[in-house]
Amino acid sequence: MNALASVTDNPVADFSDTPWWLSLIKALMLFVFLLLNTLLVIWFERRVIGRMQQRPGPNRTGPFGLLQTLADGVKLALKEDIVPKNADKLMFWLAPAIAGAMAFVSFAIIPLSNEVWMFGHRTPLQLTDTPVATLLVLAVAGVGVYGIVLAGWSSGSTYPLLGGLRSSAQVISYEIAMGLSLVAVFLYSGSMSTSQVVTSQKSLWHVLPMFFSFIVYVITMVGETNRLPFDLAEGEGELTGGFHTEYSSLKFAMFFLGEYVNMFTVSALATTLFLGGWQAPPGFAALGMNGGWWGLLWFFIKLWMFMFFFVWLRGSLPRVRYDQFMRLGWKVLIPLTLAWVVAVAFMRAANNGFLGNGQISLGFTDIRRSLLLVIAAVIIVVFAAAWAFDVRRSRAEAEKAPRQPEEIDPFAGGHPVPPMPGQRLRESRPALTGARTTTDPEEPRG
Amino acid sequence: MKLGGAESTLFALAAPLSVIGALALLFARKAVHAAMGMALTMVVLGIFYIAQQAEFLGVIQIFVYSGAVMMLFLFVIMLVGVDSSDSLVETIRGQRWAGLLLGLALAALGLATIGKATFPAGTGLDRANSQGNVSGIARLIFGNYVWVFEATSALLITAALGAMMLAHRERLSERPSQADWSRARIKSGRNVAGLPAPGVYARHNAVDTPALLPDGSTSELSISRVLKARGQVATADKELAISQELEGETGDMTRRGNGDDK
Numbered sequence: 001m002n003a004l005a006s007v008t009d010n011p012v013a014d015f016s017d018t019p020w021w022l023s024l025i026k027a028l029m030l031f032v033f034l035l036l037n038t039l040l041v042i043w044f045e046r047r048v049i050g051r052m053q054q055r056p057g058p059n060r061t062g063p064f065g066l067l068q069t070l071a072d073g074v075k076l077a078l079k080e081d082i083v084p085k086n087a088d089k090l091m092f093w094l095a096p097a098i099a100g101a102m103a104f105v106s107f108a109i110i111p112l113s114n115e116v117w118m119f120g121h122r123t124p125l126q127l128t129d130t131p132v133a134t135l136l137v138l139a140v141a142g143v144g145v146y147g148i149v150l151a152g153w154s155s156g157s158t159y160p161l162l163g164g165l166r167s168s169a170q171v172i173s174y175e176i177a178m179g180l181s182l183v184a185v186f187l188y189s190g191s192m193s194t195s196q197v198v199t200s201q202k203s204l205w206h207v208l209p210m211f212f213s214f215i216v217y218v219i220t221m222v223g224e225t226n227r228l229p230f231d232l233a234e235g236e237g238e239l240t241g242g243f244h245t246e247y248s249s250l251k252f253a254m255f256f257l258g259e260y261v262n263m264f265t266v267s268a269l270a271t272t273l274f275l276g277g278w279q280a281p282p283g284f285a286a287l288g289m290n291g292g293w294w295g296l297l298w299f300f301i302k303l304w305m306f307m308f309f310f311v312w313l314r315g316s317l318p319r320v321r322y323d324q325f326m327r328l329g330w331k332v333l334i335p336l337t338l339a340w341v342v343a344v345a346f347m348r349a350a351n352n353g354f355l356g357n358g359q360i361s362l363g364f365t366d367i368r369r370s371l372l373l374v375i376a377a378v379i380i381v382v383f384a385a386a387w388a389f390d391v392r393r394s395r396a397e398a399e400k401a402p403r404q405p406e407e408i409d410p411f412a413g414g415h416p417v418p419p420m421p422g423q424r425l426r427e428s429r430p431a432l433t434g435a436r437t438t439t440d441p442e443e444p445r446g
Numbered sequence: 447m448k449l450g451g452a453e454s455t456l457f458a459l460a461a462p463l464s465v466i467g468a469l470a471l472l473f474a475r476k477a478v479h480a481a482m483g484m485a486l487t488m489v490v491l492g493i494f495y496i497a498q499q500a501e502f503l504g505v506i507q508i509f510v511y512s513g514a515v516m517m518l519f520l521f522v523i524m525l526v527g528v529d530s531s532d533s534l535v536e537t538i539r540g541q542r543w544a545g546l547l548l549g550l551a552l553a554a555l556g557l558a559t560i561g562k563a564t565f566p567a568g569t570g571l572d573r574a575n576s577q578g579n580v581s582g583i584a585r586l587i588f589g590n591y592v593w594v595f596e597a598t599s600a601l602l603i604t605a606a607l608g609a610m611m612l613a614h615r616e617r618l619s620e621r622p623s624q625a626d627w628s629r630a631r632i633k634s635g636r637n638v639a640g641l642p643a644p645g646v647y648a649r650h651n652a653v654d655t656p657a658l659l660p661d662g663s664t665s666e667l668s669i670s671r672v673l674k675a676r677g678q679v680a681t682a683d684k685e686l687a688i689s690q691e692l693e694g695e696t697g698d699m700t701r702r703g704n705g706d707d708k
Binding site for chain 2: 010088091130132136140141143145152153158168169172175
């Protein structure tokens with residue numbers, strides 16, 4: 001009981017030595033960081049996908065083609081800005097602004113590292129933190145989708161409207177699964193503040209005990225950012241450009257920017273919640289390369305691992321169909337994550353001593369008896385569910401398969417008879433062996 | 447009570463926005479504008495909660511109400527295509543007056559009840575948030591008011607199940623898959639490659655314009671029957687005239703021998 005009483009859900013990051021102008025500088029630096037990373041990741045994506053498709057990718061503008069994105073951006077900005085006749089002018093203008101602006105907000109609560117010296121002040125490398133920081137990311141993402149939905153509606157034509165509708169349904173269903181997958185992390189770290197979550201991963205990154213949450217989060221984060229294989233809101237195969245079909249010039253650039261910044265945000269959140277945030281990988285912490293400015297390096301590496309994963313997915317998977325996508329979300333991810341959260345809650349309760357205090361020695365460490373019992377129960381339930389699922393599926397398959405007619409021996413009565421309806425002749429051996437091209441010495445003849 | 451400088455600035459900026467959003471909900475002509483006005487008011491309310499140090503409440507307000515509930519509203523509005531002209535028709539006689547009367551009665555009842563309510567002295571933010579804002583709320587929800595919350599959730603789940611029951615339809619036969627449709631098309635021998643696509647012309651490309659058949663007549667099959675029923679099918683005459691004019695300038699590819707025939 002006393003294990004929980006001492007826990008407070010307030011952030012551990014200390015902002016008392018951070019004057020307002022330093023916050024402003026940090027905000028500006030975050031903005032520039034995200035813009036530069038976006039420039040870089042677009043080039044990175046095109047190069048890596050090029051490699052995966054056995055072509056060079058952009059390699060002309062600047063060293064290794066690094067300035068290609070810059071050139072494309074300038075070209076995009078100088079293009080004609082078209083507003084369709086049927087468009088709802090106010091919303092048509094507002095949509096890219098929402099999509100672009102909201103993308104940047106969430107990064108404010110991501111801890112890039114712990115405390116560093118900056119301009120004579122000791123301050124966390126994080127713009128701000130609240131007790132509900134992680135929920136803030138979900139809330140901001142929810143508002144950001146208005147940009148996409150409104151873009152679809154305000155364009156005044158069919159394909160964008162369909163794209164916008166898809167996007168709204170997609171976000172509602174995948175935010176539920178994402179929120180549920182994060183609940184397990186909150187239970188484990190006892191807080192929703194990002195700095196607290198990172199600190200609680202000091203000895204063990206959450207990706208190991210929370211592996212199922214991690215998998216669900218990674219799937220839903222691809223769905224949330226409208227990236228392949230879940231980019232149904234764009235779906236150029238069926239909807240030309242989806243929600244941004246009618247957009248051009250800087251308004252289109254805002255959607256483009258928003259999508260990539262969103263990718264960074266969800267990847268940063270995944271890094272923070274599951275991969276230990278700015279904590280050094282095991283081994284490096286002992287070398288004194290943990291925290292401070294070193295943290296930024298580890299964070300950056302982990303962040304870009306997720307970006308590579310995004311690109312890898314895009315290079316290898318085809319787009320799923322809309323109904324498949326919805327079925328995955330509602331019938332697979334949400335129920336499984338619910339069950340997982342209940343299991344994690346029981347494990348945490350047992351670990352904190354709510355279900356009895358008996359200890360069992362495992363030789364190298366002591367463990368609570370109730371925790372062992374809960375884990376055993378979870379394993380039994382999982383196996384039972386898998387078994388029941390298997391039985392049901394094989395039964396359904398047996399029902400579906402065309403029934404084989406009954407086999408009869410035509411020579412049973414001494415002389416050959418033709419099969420009745422619903423019966424099937426047994427193939428005689430010589431007919432089979434004669435049809436084979438290779439001869440098997442062990443095959444009995446006759 | 448005194449407001450701090452930052453808080454009063456925030457209030458001065460955000461309060462007018464919330465009022466504008468609320469007025470937009472009442473007076474906007476388009477349903478989507480009204481919905482967006484409401485979403486704006488909800489977001490600003492959430493910001494106010496956060497400014498008053500109820501961070502959890504504020505973020506949940508934005509997350510649940512503007513992120514999910516209003517998004518569902520918007521989804522339905524966009525899907526159904528609600529028009530402002532629909533809502534002005536009085537379907538039941540005297541409905542408007544009855545509605546006004548009942549609304550006033552409800553307001554009077556509410557005001558009378560609220561006016562009589564008395565509050566104990568506030569405990570203060572420091573004590574309320576002594577275990578952290580989230581833990582404090584959790585203690586209230588899962589401690590003092592646990593039965594109220596359980597009853598509410600049971601009610602909501604019942605309502606959701608009821609809605610699902612009403613909307614549920616039992617399938618009598620297996621749902622045809624993409625492959626089944628394709629097989630059926632090939633078996634029947636009609637539109638084997640799918641229906642023809644709508645018209646793509648030199649200067650126009652839209653789903654409401656029918657495609658042209660080789661003899662120059664329009665193809666009925668290339669237009670969605672929904673558009674036909676709504677009477678929203680455009681004519682291809684203008685596009686045809688433009689195409690013919692362009693062909694007149696550049697020469698008709700179908701008449702001149704090209705490739706092997708040359």
